[in-house]
Amino acid sequence: MEKVGIIGVAQTKYQRYNPASHAELAYEVTSKALEDAGLTIDDIDNTVTVCNDFWDGRTISSMTITEATGSHKSPTTNVEGDGTYGALMGLMRILSGLHEITLVVAQSKISEGIPSVITNAMFDPIYERMLGLDAINSAALQMRSYMSKYGVTEQQCAKISVKNHKNAKANPYAHLAMDITVDDVLKSRVLADPIKLLDASPISDGACAIVMARERTAKRKHGKPIWIKGVGHCADAYHLGDRDLAEVDALASAAKRAYKMAGIRSPLKQIDVAEVYDAFSYMELMWMEGLGFCDRGKAGAMVDSGLTEMNGALPVNPSGGVLSAHAVQVAGLARIAEAVLQLRGEAGGRQVDGASTALAHGIEGACGQGHCVFILGK
């Protein structure tokens, strides 16, 4: 693969309700990402927006941010999915040879919608929707299934929440930064057994943008381009009953593809920092297994060992992850933006010393049916 570099990143501060409009959120990150890249909007020769009609409450939702992202000025498309998929589309547009510099923008104002209704709409309309399935209670089925199959405990899941909310304290963009204990998590209100309030990510408004460029342009325009080394995406079966919810085959397949491109044979040794889509505490454990950082069912023990803490061998979600800020559509792109900051050495108080290879990950659909994995390097 030809080298494509990420030369600009920007995020808003994530918060429960942001009075700014969708367009204003998109404009804020578009402007800041351009500034970060040292470019103006006239340098951008194509744009990928990430908008979803359900979350945005609008048909052709990309129209909401067309002007704010400048995408009316040059060729554009809209990916409806997690922001990582938008980044992948942006990458492909450059690799095609037709475009030099791609702007990718995702925004979300979940506070204006009803997440349980919006996520209920991802289930089969005839057989499953009337059961009341949504993102939280379907995840509860997955967490239960995972714990039952592998003996992972609620305490081990709670440790992820403690770690990530603590990490978030060093992330100025995070929504929920706090010191909590395993006991706090276990005693928090049950949302859908076994998921408790502090196992779940918050409802956040926010936006993220990245600018990517072909090697020659990236080097000319920016002192510290961060290179895309590998990418992979894959989808599992649709009906929850058709899947073994405790397994992570689609993620393993996406990771395999990304690792092959990036020349990664031993992920735990070769990857210095990972930003993964922990919409719920247990997800971080499962994704560790799918990403090959440990064997299936062994992530609980890995977390007990402290390996994924800030001072461990593989810090996971130094930003606080999705548990600390969950703007849907945006969150995967934010993982990429955070990985870029780590590799630039600009992650401030959440910096992992000497990080030279990073992983960023996004999910799609219910219980991580789809996954997209990026490997980035200096």
Next chain:
Amino acid sequence: MKMLVGIVGVGQTHHRSKNTDCNGQELISIAVKRALESAELTMADIDAIVIGNMDHFESINYVDMWSVDGSGGYMKPIMKVTTGGTTGSAIGHAGFYHAASGLFDTVLVIGWEQNSESDTTAAISTCFDPITEREYSAGAIGPLAAHYIAYMTKYGATEADAALVSVRDHNNAALYNGYAHLRQTITVEDVMKSAYISYPIKLLDICPRSDGACAVIFASERKAKKITDRPAWILGVGDCHILVHLADGIGLANLPSLEIAARQAYEMAGITDPFNQIDVAELYIPASTAGVSWMEALGLCEEGGGPRLVRSGVTNMGGKLPINPSGGVLATNPIGATGLLRIGEAALQVMGKAEKKQVEGAKVAVATGFGGCFWSDITVLSSLPRLD
């Protein structure tokens, strides 16, 4: 362009007003199977999938994930692209980019819609700003009507000119396209006597809404040559989403987005004399009026020359530049698939596989997409890997 990409397979369902035979996933699977059969491939040959539709027509969130039982996306890379009416052309372009990137060799692109499951106009009406525009937005027909009033006023075009386009497209569908939704032979008089929907657009001037799906297989140069002797090479792509407010489009006589998109695609493809270089066109004409007023944006005639072009008969079957041999959007409109059908039909023409619709000796074809707020996409296809 570094890498050549070709279309190697096209499949579609029999489109109709209301599909009650099967669910959406099954509808998708019919189009996918037909595309695979046409290319003599199996699902195992597919490296990645792109799917698109408009969410509020079926009310299914994360269609990429929902679709896997019908799309064949189980344990494969799949993503969703959607841009409103241009979804079908945008997914076609996304399929092109997948293959052109070098990341995937063989890419399955699927557009679909079960419009009968929604109130189409109500769903479309939420596309404009909820505070300043939604109150008075009433679907797609009004803006198209205002658009043609401006064109008639500026250039002296008539309602009868639009009726010629309606007759051409409907009759092509009736005579040549077994997959089309509306297959009725009509006359100019029928069109002129049909009821006004929104002046000057009458019932027979406007597209239907359809249930249907289309699947098109794109392949990298190396792979395409292995699959078929005569792929439809993608020589140019262009898109332009220049306007965003309802009021931006009203009063416009011409279609600047199509002009800009066409310029991009023609330059890429090496087309300098569109009327003489293009053999056949499959155009996203949502109302017959647009079949008159958008011709100059494509460079097919001089400014204001749409009526002359249409009256001359050159765009009819047997003419110098047949437009919409398939019957186009006026006959068939499963919205998320509509733009992809244009690409698929154009590909069949240059592959010499268009059967009764075939324009003899067609080597260069263009396909367009229209939607959003007067947005346009365009694709140039050819049996030749490059134009001399």
